[in-house]
Amino acid sequence: MATGHRILDGTAAAAAFPLGGIGTGNVSIGARGELRDWELCNAPDKGARLPFTGFAIRTARAGAEPVTRILESRLPAPHDGDQGYDAGRLAGLPRLRGSRMQGQYPLLRVDFDDDDLGVEVSLTAFTPLVPLDADASGMPCAVLRYTVTNPSDTPVDVTVVGSLANPVGVVGRNVFHFPEYTGQPGNTWRDDGRLRGILFGTDLGADHLRFGSVALTTTDTDTTAKPQWLSGFWQDGVQVFWDDLRDDGRLDPETEFSLDPPPHPDWFTRLRVGSLGIPAQLAGHATRDFEFLLTWHFPNRPRAWQGNIRLDDTRAGEVVRNHYATRFTDAWHVAERLADDLPILEAGTRAFHAALFHSTLPPEVVDAAAANLTVLRSTTCFRLEGGVFAAWEGSFEHSGSCEGTCTHVWNYAQTAAFLFPELERSARRTEFLHETRDDGRMNFRANSVFGNEPWDFHAAADGQLGAVIRLYREWRFSGDDDFLKEVFPGARRALDFAFGAWDSDGDGVLDSKQHNTYDIEFFGPNSLSNSLFAAALHAAARMAQHLGDTDTATRFRDAAHRCAERMDALLFNGEYYEQRIDDVDEHRYQYGRGCLSDQVFGQQLAHVVGLGHVLPAEHARSAIAAVHRYNFRSDLTKHYSVQRTYALDDEAGLLLCSWPHGGRPRIPFVYSDEVWTGIEYQVASHLIYEGLVEDGLSVVRAVRDRHDGRRRNPWNEVECGNHYARSLASWAPLLALSGVDYDAPAATLTIRPRLDTPTLRSIFTTGTGWGEVHLTPAGARMVLHGGSLDLTRLVIEHATLGRLQATGVSLEAGGALDLPAHPIPPEEQ
């Protein structure tokens, strides 16, 4: 089954669909429909559970025994906790027989199956996601909508109730798996006329790192609630809650704090659980939504990375606010805005979902692009007050992985550039305004976002050169000349740095010690660095030319040609590009005669940003074909790798390197036998750009088949950490296939699909608007779903339609443009 259409039953324990906006943290929904992985408070926390937290349903029909169930399907084995399931798991309460999860990011649907409930129930869950609108897509919230259908003729009373343990101030778990708190959490019932529900707060000060609030609310008018369960040394609260719910489907607020007589000692539980229910009677054959809004607000981060690379963290004792915290005062405020804007936010979200999942692009490509959007909305990424975008490479289980929006990892990422371009522009500002030294050396991990001292380490050739290409991408997609003027001087310094630092003999080919994304240094000429160098030189030449600096433009353009020509002569072996090094074992961690998957990475980036071929086209095509030929394995059962393992046994995957003609170093570079999804997407898209479409798709399919909900989480591609940034390369295959290319300075949109199907439906984005293109034999139709589009020229080139063109195109959201097919000349009929 196509990956994005895969339906997972409750045993798919690896599946966790994250909810949450850009830079807001997450809570996820598992394959049983359960809430899991509570990561709201500015740090990863995979596996974090909240006791007693989740949804339940009670149904009652005249003359029959009421049925009360946890609104999840059953827990799959193993059942092997060190205390069985602790009471907080509610594992001893009956659950529904089965569930079917279908996640098409950003929309999740879970259908539940049961024999006793007497109604049909499904859950729709999402966090708004609107292309080009990072704020609308950056709300700390989730919509949880249970849809109940009464299939019978007789009315049924239904209560759906959500319970939440106050998560504000959780600092750990005790040996009984219950949360421990700093500060005293407190729950408050609130009804402001528009919304009603529970605000979960704390007595911590507003500047405390753990300060925050969460709200569970509904706009439904008839509610029933137990805002705070009984507290106690034992679990009186849950017993009374459950019996209260079973009894009549209505909850009574507790009149006592605890049945344990006061005074309560210091160590008395700080746990505060609250429940909000929506009761309703459904007439025969009626369907009704029971909609809950879960919103949160944890404003404060430490003003330092405090990561494992250990950049200077002088200001770690201070706090800095999240961007979202400058937009909302607390979780209730988020809920109000969400409730007010939900129709428009949901419409945008659904339009985006449809543009992806109703497209005619291969489903694995859509699935890859959509699923990895989660990186941007995971704990890997955040935005600080002022809108500054920053990110880890990925997320370890309980902390960020490798700090500083690392240039050589983010090099591969394309999703944000084409969906939320302001985020990438923010990163380029950081890189070229704050992290590029006077001599052009870039700190490839940014510490300036927190105002701490810059990181002093050698430069990363690939990351530094790639950043220049990406600056070109950002400017070309936005057409923002002020941005370019502001940032280009840093980029020029960074590029000039390469000549001095990495070209020891001045022949135009980089050949010195080159640190790179494999966390080691390559020595001697290699096509990873030099393909990036050539592409960066072309990109910089175009920017210099635009800014009127013709001398620089000429110098860079000449250098680009010289680099490409000489590199080709030095490194192309007739089939692919090698590393030129006399003794491959003189330095550890080289690849020599190996076939490196990243060998023409610069060419891939050049394709993505519209530079076309910067290397000899035939050689580029031959090289990327060789990468697929030698490095893509349909089965890894007999593969030897002593490195980290992301694909194994009967799985398919693309190795980072192989040595088809021998010459493997004694100790090759430290990740050479690994399989990284980010590089797989890089290579897949390049294969497509070079016309090797089926080869490219085979790589994308391999990745997504490995992320099937049982082997791995479909919404989490891992490298050094969960939600790893490199997996954002997954937007590139979509770009390559759809052939959408937007050039803002030229006000030109070109759509040149590399799929030769007679019809095509695909998303497109530009710096100002987004929509869908539909190609049929009858012609082309452009529909704009958001923003606006003002084009000097629109060009469509398609196998069936040939070339269609329009000039002076202007569309607003909701608008559409039709370009009828050319009449086919008689001689071609």
Next chain:
Amino acid sequence: MATGHRILDGTAAAAAFPLGGIGTGNVSIGARGELRDWELCNAPDKGARLPFTGFAIRTARAGAEPVTRILESRLPAPHDGDQGYDAGRLAGLPRLRGSRMQGQYPLLRVDFDDDDLGVEVSLTAFTPLVPLDADASGMPCAVLRYTVTNPSDTPVDVTVVGSLANPVGVVGRNVFHFPEYTGQPGNTWRDDGRLRGILFGTDLGADHLRFGSVALTTTDTDTTAKPQWLSGFWQDGVQVFWDDLRDDGRLDPETEFSLDPPPHPDWFTRLRVGSLGIPAQLAGHATRDFEFLLTWHFPNRPRAWQGNIRLDDTRAGEVVRNHYATRFTDAWHVAERLADDLPILEAGTRAFHAALFHSTLPPEVVDAAAANLTVLRSTTCFRLEGGVFAAWEGSFEHSGSCEGTCTHVWNYAQTAAFLFPELERSARRTEFLHETRDDGRMNFRANSVFGNEPWDFHAAADGQLGAVIRLYREWRFSGDDDFLKEVFPGARRALDFAFGAWDSDGDGVLDSKQHNTYDIEFFGPNSLSNSLFAAALHAAARMAQHLGDTDTATRFRDAAHRCAERMDALLFNGEYYEQRIDDVDEHRYQYGRGCLSDQVFGQQLAHVVGLGHVLPAEHARSAIAAVHRYNFRSDLTKHYSVQRTYALDDEAGLLLCSWPHGGRPRIPFVYSDEVWTGIEYQVASHLIYEGLVEDGLSVVRAVRDRHDGRRRNPWNEVECGNHYARSLASWAPLLALSGVDYDAPAATLTIRPRLDTPTLRSIFTTGTGWGEVHLTPAGARMVLHGGSLDLTRLVIEHATLGRLQATGVSLEAGGALDLPAHPIPPEEQ
């Protein structure tokens, strides 16, 4: 398939067969044949892995490509670590196609299947276990014996190699999942002529809590080794190791410490990995063992519990030595002793295994008894210098669970009493010599074992009374009058305490606030406390009588009868015993009219210790039948429990309580809806004692079916912690079925099987010897496997054989006694 004969494939991820002796900690073997859960250093540490650690095999046959494999079957999904599998997992190296694990504690066998290896391989693993010999069963060691068969005509070169990351001084894991150390571990190659291998040590001082050593050795004469892999910032060591092994099946010691140039910074890796291989050529159709001895020695514990109940820990800064550390100087010394004694230790272990698993008792009963022996040899139990036995209730993932050899939990345990009785005698000494106050109040958690201040908490009625019964058990099984004289005064005080503390109206029935094993207090008359009271009074009366204190004996005996009679009158409802309490909700956590599974626990203990019926026999039988009728559920899918969960969904289990006739309190006792294996075994054995054999077996089967290797670990029954002490009740069904009853003071052994099969083969133990009894229609045969047996009288009563008797029996280990069947009188033919 009978539970003890179940064969698990490599996907049974819950299965972990623990190796290790009494009080030594463990390492376990998983269903793939992998080493897991490294818990050698005096604390639980479930899930603890050591990087690069495990076994590999290389086979080479003339003219064919050599094959090198990790000697485990493949890793089952999910594969979802936050860095994929880190390098230390070696997940990228090929493994064997399949494995079949059959664990019959204390023997484990894993058969491997593969298509490429060209040889057949199996693993036999065990730690010696010899009944009645706690020292022989308390060695910090494991035998790991790989048996390789060459099925072909041509010779094959085979190397089996074990690698181990030095585990001495591990204090945590870093974000990359590699161990962090205190002190600098170091590996040393040693060949003492008898043994050769690697000693893994540390530079920590001998009194440091983490000080210790581990040895991986063999008595094989041809070995190959790399005692210390290359160290490095990256993983050079494993690359070079693997290539070295693949190359020719011989390992070369490294000549350099690291390829990273010195000086090495402070944070440079402290990891030290070493490998020991055994190379051999197997002729066509030859079979050969490749045997490794894994031994360890972590002598020091903190002189305090440092548990979650938080007893006084004044001396926590001091260390106290493990008992085993007084017997061995280091891990190499352990290996020497193991190598020397292995033939006799293995013979004893195999005799014990055969006595259990070749018996004719129902396999679920054997499996339950054997599997839970692991508690005694898990991190739950330990022995301090001087041989003092102490234990947690269980083991949390990374710390002990509930300290102090808790009387009311250990109340249920029978295994040690009948297999390693010196351990239980040690516990009674602690209880009655050190933890019973002048007024008879017992601290039900012992802090004296560490010399810290006694715990000041109210007494536990059930634990205190049960301890008196268990003292009777220990004395009766050992016949040790000196022990009795030493300890009985404390027991008498403890029993007298009950009259004053818990019998408010002096009617002979306990009725005051009674703390108990449900961690709450029962109020008013109940049969849990009072059945224990009656049994304790009978037991104490017999001990007093033996010591010549006739007055006390008479007083206790009278009180026992009075208690039983009055309790019966007060509480028996015609079917079972209730709790008498006017308003069941006046106090929380009562059970009132409920049917409590433990309602006649005192009667069960009385049966186990040979007291017979202390309650009216018909009522006892009716009560335990009602427990089965009402509390045993063949399916829990619709069971409501908000408590901890040890059985769920379609599983069967025995609830702690139910209310078949209504009257459930608003908030019943906090574990009432739970399922505890310890109570299931208590009830199962009682059902068998009362003749309800099939009902009893149904309960045992339910427990073991839940521990099938997929749902739960067959060798770990969990309550408040892994390896929970109460599960040691699992020896009682075996006792009840086999009907073995040894009375040392009377020098009488009675065997009265409650299975009416015409043949029976069963283990028996006495305080001085152990063996097997075989009953066939032809007669009885007693074989003594260990120790000695001197009986005044041997009585066998059996459905087919009738009553056989012998007097003046004297047997030494290896001896046997035959009792031919009586000629059948003609009138019965």
